[in-house]
Amino acid sequence: xxxxxxxxxxxxxxxxxxxxxxxxxxxxxxxxxxxxxxxxxxxxxxxxxxxxxxxxxxxxxxxxxxxxxxxxxxxxxxxxxxxxxxxxxxxxxxxxxxxxxxxxxxxxxxxxxxxxxxxxxxxxxxxxxxxxxxxxxxxxxxxxxxxxxxxxxxxxxxxxxxxxxxxxxxxxxxxxxxxxxxxxxxxxxxxxxxxxxxxxxxxxxxxxxxxxxxxxxxxxxxxxxxxxxxxxxxxxxxxxxxxxxxxxxxxxxxxxxxxxxxxxxxxxxxxxxxxxxxxxxxxxxxx
Amino acid sequence: xxxxxxxxxxxxxxxxxxxxxxxxxxxxxxxxxxxxxxxxxxxxxxxxxxxxxxxxxxxxxxxxxxxxxxxxxxxxxxxxxxxxxxxxxxxxxxxxxxxxxxxxxxxxxxxxxxxxxxxxxxxxxxxxxxxxxxxxxxxxxxxxxxxxxxxxxxxxxxxxxxxxxxxxxxxxxxxxxxxxxxxxxxxxxxxxxxxxxxxxxxxxxxxxxxxxxxxxxxxxxxxxxxxxxxxxxxxxxxxxxxxxxxxxxxxxxxxxxxxxxxxxxxxxxxxxxxxxxxxxxxxxxxx
Numbered sequence: 172x173x174x175x176x177x178x179x180x181x182x183x184x185x186x187x188x189x190x191x192x193x194x195x196x197x198x199x200x201x202x203x204x205x206x207x208x209x210x211x212x213x214x215x216x217x218x219x220x221x222x223x224x225x226x227x228x229x230x231x232x233x234x235x236x237x238x239x240x241x242x243x244x245x246x247x248x249x250x251x252x253x254x255x256x257x258x259x260x261x262x263x264x265x266x267x268x269x270x271x272x273x274x275x276x277x278x279x280x281x282x283x284x285x286x287x288x289x290x291x292x293x294x295x296x297x298x299x300x301x302x303x304x305x306x307x308x309x310x311x312x313x314x315x316x317x318x319x320x321x322x323x324x325x326x327x328x329x330x331x332x333x334x335x336x337x338x339x340x341x342x343x344x345x346x347x348x349x350x351x352x353x354x355x356x357x358x359x360x361x362x363x364x365x366x367x368x369x370x371x372x373x374x375x376x377x378x379x380x381x382x383x384x385x386x387x388x389x390x391x392x393x394x395x396x397x398x399x400x401x402x403x404x405x406x407x408x409x410x411x412x413x414x415x416x417x418x419x420x421x422x423x424x425x426x427x428x429x430x431x432x433x434x435x436x437x438x439x440x441x442x443x444x445x446x447x448x449x450x451x452x453x454x455x456x457x458x
Numbered sequence: 459x460x461x462x463x464x465x466x467x468x469x470x471x472x473x474x475x476x477x478x479x480x481x482x483x484x485x486x487x488x489x490x491x492x493x494x495x496x497x498x499x500x501x502x503x504x505x506x507x508x509x510x511x512x513x514x515x516x517x518x519x520x521x522x523x524x525x526x527x528x529x530x531x532x533x534x535x536x537x538x539x540x541x542x543x544x545x546x547x548x549x550x551x552x553x554x555x556x557x558x559x560x561x562x563x564x565x566x567x568x569x570x571x572x573x574x575x576x577x578x579x580x581x582x583x584x585x586x587x588x589x590x591x592x593x594x595x596x597x598x599x600x601x602x603x604x605x606x607x608x609x610x611x612x613x614x615x616x617x618x619x620x621x622x623x624x625x626x627x628x629x630x631x632x633x634x635x636x637x638x639x640x641x642x643x644x645x646x647x648x649x650x651x652x653x654x655x656x657x658x659x660x661x662x663x664x665x666x667x668x669x670x671x672x673x674x675x676x677x678x679x680x681x682x683x684x685x686x687x688x689x690x691x692x693x694x695x696x697x698x699x700x701x702x703x704x705x706x707x708x709x710x711x712x713x714x715x716x717x718x719x720x721x722x723x724x725x726x727x728x729x730x731x732x733x734x735x736x737x738x739x740x741x742x743x744x745x
Contacts, residue, residue, distance in 0.1 A: 188572070196729070197728045197729055197731075197732040198732065199490075199641070199728060199732070200490050200491060200494060202742070202744060203486075203487050203490070203744075204487060204491055204560070204561070204564070206744055207487060207540070207561050208561055208564045208565055208568060209568075211561075211565055211576040211577060211578050212568070212569075212572055212574055212576055212577070213574060213577060214572065214574070220742050222732050222733075222736060223732070223733070223736060247571065249568070249571070249572075251564075253494070269568075269571045271564050271567060271568070273491070273564065274491070274494050274495055274498075276563050276564060277491070277495045277538075277558050277560065277563060278495055278498055280558060281495060281496075281499070281536070281556075281558070282499075284534065284536070284556045285475070285499055285501065285536075287499055287500060287501065289498040289499055290498060290499070290500060291498050297726055297728035297729060298725075298726055298728075298729060299724055299725055299726040299729070307726065308685075308688070310727075311633055311685075312688075314632070314633050314636065318605075318608075318632070321605075345601070345605070346598055346601050346640070349601065349636055349640065350640060353633070353636065353637060353640060353727070354486070398595075401595070401599075437586055438585075438586055439584055439585055439586040439594065439745065440597075440640070441484045441486060441584035441585075441745075442483070442484055442584060442585060442586070444484075445484040445485065445486070445509050445510070446509075446510070449509060449510060455489070455507050457489060457490075457493055
């Protein structure tokens with residue numbers, strides 16, 4: 172995604188499409204879905220994300236921004252929007268953009284199937300309401316738990332963990348634990364194996380009783396060495412040889428103890444997290 | 459969202475609709491968008507999220523699960539799916555569910571407007587590819603940065619922060635910093651004001667030179683007291699009186715120093731984060 176100054180016309184604008192993600196909420200859903208849709212076309216985009224469009228004045232500013240680009244280029248900006256208020260919505264849809272409502276497009280067919288009228292409310296997909304407050308508190312508690320049980324800091328209260336992630340330094344344990352907490356409210360602890368552990372690598376006693384909660388991460392040695400090199404240049408820690416030794420030992424430990432494990436080299440934190448959820452049969456909560 | 463055992467029919471299934479979120483990827487987009495769509499209807503749902511449906515066998519399992527519910531209830535489960543492979547997709551669409559393709563519904567109209575054929579690839583909305591690897595590393599670096607600069611742990615390298623979040627204990631600083639890093643790759647530090655600071659509250663010298671990066675969080679005293687009570691029952695820290703004093707002092711400091719601030723009481727971490735981005739004019743990256 173390229174962000175450009177809207178007042179400067181890039182030379183290659185003809186090959187580009189300007190894209191707007193507009194919402195009365197955070198615009199996160201519009202961004203994510205819009206990118207999924209656009210990724211299917213061989214085009215470059217210049218994108219503008221405009222959240223919290225909840226009043227006429229802000230909507231008119233957005234409309235003017237869309238129209239200004241059309242005036243300059245004679246190419247319709249693509250607009251992915253989600254706005255509940257009809258009055259505010261119509262300001263956007265009457266612009267010179269090519270506008271698609273990301274939510275309502277799926278609501279209309281569903282209305283027929285369900286046989287009930289939709290009641291459009293400011294839905295706040297990523298919002299907070301009295302209805303979900305206790306669930307939200309559980310989410311914050313999960314983030315606190317992940318931080319308190321990051322990198323083996325504490326081995327207390329592991330009975331409260333839904334999953335305990337194991338692996339060498341920089342294989343993805345911390346971002347995965349935090350994502351599981353943030354996105355799904357899952358309580359995840361993580362425990363590192365370090366160079367000092369390698370001579371006689373064993374599963375720590377404190378973890379043995381939680382065998383069914385253990386999940387291992389591994390990674391290709393080359394990728395690990397590159398990541399560690401960023402952290403400590405020219406160190407033994409970052410050497411390919413050291414990475415190979417640690418990974419071989421830890422993978423052997425996973426196999427010996429029948430611990431499920433995943434090679435994270437080609438996976439994002441979202442993919443690693445959802446694969447763990449899937450493999451362990453954990454519950455995904457929604458926020 | 460209620461998760462139920464698919465082999466037990468809940469008594470109120472007539473009032474419920476079973477909902478499936480099915481994807482060849484993480485299914486996060488299907489879940490988020492599906493919930494936004496369903497929130498407009500006055501119905502209860504029992505939901506099943508089925509990610510990584512990338513082969514025929516797994517697709518047939520999903521189809522059988524959908525069909526079994528239809529057989530039992532004679533009510534079509536609602537299916538929100540995103541699958542690229544035509545062969546696997548057709549196994550789902552030929553099931554007894556009411557199926558909606560969350561991405562393709564928007565692709566078809568766009569094809570006309572753009573005048574190019576879509577090239578459906580396994581798009582991995584939340585995936586990792588050589589193309590976005592350096593961006594992904596920046597995201598992990600932002601998470602590392604947030605952890606290293608959480609709760610005032612380190613005031614070094616604040617020149618690398620894109621935003622420095624200020625506020626009393628438990629007003630939302632840590633989850634917001636982590637979310638800004640995780641979702642948007644933004645480097646956020648945060649700094650707490652504690653009870654000991656209150657006698658003569660001032661902006662620390664280390665922060666003064668970063669005035670333009672400062673953003674304050676506040677919260678209603680009643681909500682803060684309830685959150686703190688969960689942490690330290692019957693403590694002075696959690697008392698309504700103490701919460702009131704700290705918040706009044708800190709809000710006065712924000713005003714005196716002309717620091718933008720936001721009351722987080724009714725906002726989720728997504729909303730707080732995107733409001734900060736909006737207010738500070740920060741760049742949202744996509745992962």
